[in-house]
Amino acid sequence: MSGHLNHLGQPIGFPVAGWGPRERPPLTMMRGRYCRLEPLDVARHAAALYDAYSADREGRMWTYLPSGPYASFEAYRAAAEAVVRMESRVTYAVIDAVSGKAVGTASYLNINLAAGSIEVGSITYAPALQRRPAGSEAMFLMMRRVFDELGYRRYEWKCNSLNAASRAAALRYGFRFEGIFRQADVVKGHNRDTAWFSITDSEWPSLKASFERWLDPANFAADSEQRLRLSELTRAAD
Helix, strand or coil, rough: CCCCCCCCCEECCCCCCCCCCCCCCCCEEEECCCCCEEEEHHHHHHHHHHHHHHHCCCCHHHHHCCCCCCCCCHHHHHHHHHHHHHCCEEEEEEEECCCCCCEEEEEEEECCCCCCCEEEEEEEECCCCCCCCHHHHHHHHHHHHHHHHHHCCCEEEEEEECCCHHHHHHHHCCCCCEEEEEEEEEEEEEEEEEEEEEEEEEHHHHHHHHHHHHHHHHHEEECCCCCCCHHCCCCCCC
């Protein structure tokens, strides 16, 4: 119960003072310590991405994604070109700070400017980016842009309910589970029940502090072993 009533005594939501539509995320770089995010450019990034993705010889990374795997670079390049042309999403390439190469992509989806709600999705990480600080930092940079730069109120994460790795990642990053949309889609000829997660603007400050503490170089030993786990920090911030 919100505790707010209208003049008829009916419960209504809390007031959002001075609210106005948000801006669309810009096609500009986001720079971190372990990675940077650049607007996806097929001419600059596609070859490196295809090479990085090819390290997944079993095609395991594509199981829950609506696209892939790709039999040739030409097929992947055509798919990347189609993504760049989509007006409904804003897509970035994740560039590893050490190698300088593109090793993944992620997009802003379901952009609702009037409500200040946006989703992060189509997260496609090559093996070189999986379970690396750069992969988590990329998600932090995208969150920071949404909340700190653009002033959105809600940040969403959705995934196939059977995708245990994605559900665990959402919780590790501080998203809260909201429920399952049953038979929400058909992907590659199979049913998809969709798990929904979110972060709200009121939750962001403590999560931001958790990410900053985790990303601090002092949190990593010489062999890159983390001293504090991000999941421990975000859980404490809940």
